[in-house]
Amino acid sequence: MVLMARIGYSKEQEAAKRQDVLDAAMQVFETGGGLEAVSFRSVAAHLGCSYSAPYRYFSGKNELIVALRARAYCWMENVLREAINPADDAPTQLTAVAQAYIRAGLARPTLYALMYFELEGSDLGERSVELKAAKRRALGVCAEVIAAGQARGQLPSQTDALTAAHVFWIGAHGLVSLQVGGQLVMGRTLQQLTPILIRWLGAGLEQSGRIDDVPPQVAVTLRADPKTGKGA
Amino acid sequence: MVLMARIGYSKEQEAAKRQDVLDAAMQVFETGGGLEAVSFRSVAAHLGCSYSAPYRYFSGKNELIVALRARAYCWMENVLREAINPADDAPTQLTAVAQAYIRAGLARPTLYALMYFELEGSDLGERSVELKAAKRRALGVCAEVIAAGQARGQLPSQTDALTAAHVFWIGAHGLVSLQVGGQLVMGRTLQQLTPILIRWLGAGLEQSGRIDDVPPQVAVTLRADPKTGKGA
DNA sequence: CATATTTTGTTGACATCGTTAATTTAACGC
DNA sequence: GCGTTAAATTAACGATGTCAACAAAATATG
Numbered sequence: 215m216v217l218m219a220r221i222g223y224s225k226e227q228e229a230a231k232r233q234d235v236l237d238a239a240m241q242v243f244e245t246g247g248g249l250e251a252v253s254f255r256s257v258a259a260h261l262g263c264s265y266s267a268p269y270r271y272f273s274g275k276n277e278l279i280v281a282l283r284a285r286a287y288c289w290m291e292n293v294l295r296e297a298i299n300p301a302d303d304a305p306t307q308l309t310a311v312a313q314a315y316i317r318a319g320l321a322r323p324t325l326y327a328l329m330y331f332e333l334e335g336s337d338l339g340e341r342s343v344e345l346k347a348a349k350r351r352a353l354g355v356c357a358e359v360i361a362a363g364q365a366r367g368q369l370p371s372q373t374d375a376l377t378a379a380h381v382f383w384i385g386a387h388g389l390v391s392l393q394v395g396g397q398l399v400m401g402r403t404l405q406q407l408t409p410i411l412i413r414w415l416g417a418g419l420e421q422s423g424r425i426d427d428v429p430p431q432v433a434v435t436l437r438a439d440p441k442t443g444k445g446a
Numbered sequence: 447m448v449l450m451a452r453i454g455y456s457k458e459q460e461a462a463k464r465q466d467v468l469d470a471a472m473q474v475f476e477t478g479g480g481l482e483a484v485s486f487r488s489v490a491a492h493l494g495c496s497y498s499a500p501y502r503y504f505s506g507k508n509e510l511i512v513a514l515r516a517r518a519y520c521w522m523e524n525v526l527r528e529a530i531n532p533a534d535d536a537p538t539q540l541t542a543v544a545q546a547y548i549r550a551g552l553a554r555p556t557l558y559a560l561m562y563f564e565l566e567g568s569d570l571g572e573r574s575v576e577l578k579a580a581k582r583r584a585l586g587v588c589a590e591v592i593a594a595g596q597a598r599g600q601l602p603s604q605t606d607a608l609t610a611a612h613v614f615w616i617g618a619h620g621l622v623s624l625q626v627g628g629q630l631v632m633g634r635t636l637q638q639l640t641p642i643l644i645r646w647l648g649a650g651l652e653q654s655g656r657i658d659d660v661p662p663q664v665a666v667t668l669r670a671d672p673k674t675g676k677g678a
Numbered sequence: 679c680a681t682a683t684t685t686t687g688t689t690g691a692c693a694t695c696g697t698t699a700a701t702t703t704a705a706c707g708c
Numbered sequence: 709g710c711g712t713t714a715a716a717t718t719a720a721c722g723a724t725g726t727c728a729a730c731a732a733a734a735t736a737t738g
Contacts (some may be wrong), residue, residue: 254726266727275726
């Protein structure tokens, strides 16, 4: 009748079980052909428990997927970190990070896609602090390189590091995402586009001191007609 | 017993039915909350036929989705075409197209996502000539603007138009995709990033004559270890 | 240690989905 | 009208997400 004071032990046990479920889910994901193969039943079978047991640790499939996505971001973070040679200067490090991102996405397309997967109409991913932190850490690798380069005077400081990192992230993600999805048309290849994209973005960053403070040629219209998608 | 010579009439009828199914599917998609709501059963109900009838016109759900994706590309193509003011010069048109793309993606995120949706492990989308043509037409809008600008001497011709269009497409898609997926972190907004991205890419394009023929600072490694995602 | 309570896991069930097969209905040439 | 072909319907199968009822194990309290 007395409410038990929750002690740390139980919570650790619970977290460990959560990780076990995630391990199994990740194994199913990696061996069995992506998210399609990840079901509560397959994961439970791979784990040796009944198909409804994981519900103790995940409210539903959404939550499980969100946790898997966080793992995918951790993977990418590690890939990016390992791509940095501390002896290099910042521009070299930055291109190395961009290259590593693109290469990793190509090498493991389903794992890459997992990072960005979201069930329709679910904002669970946007609200998960765990996932948000994983994203921040991964993007942070790029931002740190830029910030360090700016501090050393090897990169212009006009654009703040995190914003610049976002722009590089945008470019790299756009490239990988289109390539993985088979969206590049008419023989344009990633091999051609990668150096151009990186050079162009690099040109923008290096010139940001000159161009970022000009009155925006582009006036971004926020509101748009939901029916046509055209601006107001 | 004699095989009936297939006459045009029958084929037209068949194509019309296909379009009817697609219309219903699109309606379900737009009113019922995205692809999740599109099932053979819901489409058939919306169409007043039985749930198995559409199998006469689509081999399975994959094929139906691929056809829907083609429609999404047509939508985007129209949006981009309407964004072009023939009186403007090429750089202005180019930024207008980029803006329109981003604005449309923001205004109709689920329809935007439909363009790039692909069931895992299915290469049906990559092989559909209909879808490929729709992609080519949409990307062609951007490529035509650049090509015309190059012909008029308003844009440098070092990078061929279609490749340059790809780079802009990559950037715009990366931006919209990250924003729609709620991936932008730590308060960076699309309103901040859009002008920067467009300016940076514009800087790259305008300077491509100077930088695109330097020995690539970035040596793209094609092969990578599938296990770690790191380069060989 | 024994019991009461909480936590954890299992089974059964339901609705939905994609898909296929068997069957019925409609259309069409002769 | 008849036979053949196309089109649509129904039934059914396996799989999935999810929940509720129930059993088992663990743990706190006396």
